[in-house]
Amino acid sequence: MESTQLGWRALLRRQWPLACALLLLVGIGFLGEGGWWHIPGAVVVCALAVLAPRRPFDAVLTAATAVGASSVVLLVAGVAPVTPMIGGLVVAEVAALMAIVAVVVRQAPPARAVAGVVLVVAVTALAAVVRPEYRSPHWPDDYSGPGFWPQSVFGGVLLALSLGTGLYFRARDRERATAVRAEVAAAQHTERMALARELHDVIAHYVTGMVVHAQAAQAVPAAAGEALPIIVRSGNEALAEMRRLVGTLRDTEADAPTASSDLADDVRGVVERSGQPVRLHVDLPAPVPPSLGRSVLRLVQESLTNARKHAEGASTVDVSVSVSDGAVHVLVADDGRARKAAPVGGSGGYGLVGMRERVELLGGRFSAGARAGGGWEVRAILPVTR
Known part of the structure; x- marks a missing residue:
């Protein structure tokens, strides 16, 4: 039953x-x-x-x-x-x-x-x-x-009223169940997209660095002593990020901090670990909320990864993170030229899409494209909400 x-x-x-x-x-x-x-x-x-x-x-x-x-x-x-x-x-x-x-x-x-x-x-x-x-x-x-027919008619009216009430609420329950299923599906899709962005922005960043340094060690055997520690450090950081993502999915680290209280130090750390010739400019007169700082770090990480993968012959990469007019301005620009061959690890085409989605979810503006004098630049403006 x-x-x-x-x-x-x-x-x-x-x-x-x-x-x-x-x-x-x-x-x-x-x-x-x-x-x-x-x-x-x-x-x-x-x-x-x-x-x-x-x-x-x-x-x-x-x-x-x-x-x-x-x-x-x-x-x-x-x-x-x-x-x-x-x-x-x-x-x-x-x-x-x-x-x-x-x-x-x-x-x-x-x-x-x-x-x-x-x-x-x-x-x-x-x-x-x-x-x-x-x-x-x-x-x-x-x-x-009362005769038979008056009672029959009255009983039929009451029966119709009961049937109509049941059918009405049955239809409402079906509509509500459909709406709930649609909301669950939308929430699941949002979670999958967020996880895909995290995997692409974070894990791919470290793995790309490991591959680049490994290739450099192969090309120049004398540089292996310098490249191996960087590869080990990048591998450990990739594992740590993977554990954090798994912990988030298991709700064991739901309240773990996403960024430290000092965004400037975090950005410098990302730049140093990238191993690229970067000119960094950071102007953060006021603290940035950790949730927003995490998105800024991911934007910088992904932009540096794209520069390493796609910008051939880049002599320098300019990274600028500043706060003005109630928003965080992020600029990552390189002076390289587009690679003719496929980049290291291939290109799934999801980097720019993920960055744009991340910025738009925070109510910001995002643009990316070729620079007039050569190279590529990524710009993002993220409103500061406290």
Whole structure:
């Protein structure tokens, strides 16, 4: 049997208005002049209506059984229910069955929803046949109560109201589930893109440096003694960054700092580890938020990586990081020429895309292109938010 796994506290918060209304209708049943034989069955059906969201189809089966048993008891006792509403069912029973029909139509699979509605209609017809007819002493002698067709029409209206309510909420639930799935898919896509940018900007930066220094050591064996320590350091830093990314995915380092408090030192460290001829200009009169500093470091890293991979014959790379007019200005420019051969490690074409996405996510402006006098430059303006 299906279950929505709705907890008892959640069920109470959701169903207490219905419980109060049904309790009031059951209490009204005690006010009649014909006895209380119908009360136990009405109480059971009302309780099932309140619990129906947990197991809708089971609630239909049990409620139908309760109505049938109550009808047999009234038949054996020869007592008509007090002020029946439709087919011998009292007001509380009708309201409870309407609620159960709405819930089963909303939550149950289509086949069970149809079976449940048919069962409720059948048990209502059975009650009309089995239960003794009610006659009020206040009625005129020539009046025998509502006829078959008025009760049938009224019952059909109430059934249609229950079905419409269930179908409406079923459609709303389906729309809500679709929206949630779309939001989850969008969040997953955003996380994948962020991870792709991190892998490309950080890991590729270190790996490219390792390959370049290894090639230099191959070309000039005498330089191996200088290149090997740089390769080892770059490899250790790449492993550290990879562990940090894995820890972030596992939520074990979600609160780990992304940059130190001194962005200028961080930028100098990135420049020194790049092993390139860099002219650095840093003008940071005020501290930069760590989250923004991390993005600045990634932009500088990726720009230097692109310069190493694509700028052939570059004699110098200018790196400038400054703060003015409430924004961090980043400029990385080289004087090299585009390589005719494929760069070290190939080029996936995602570097500029990742940098542009990173800047735009922070509400900044990004541009990259060839310089008028030769070479390539990358510019980014990132607003400072505190």
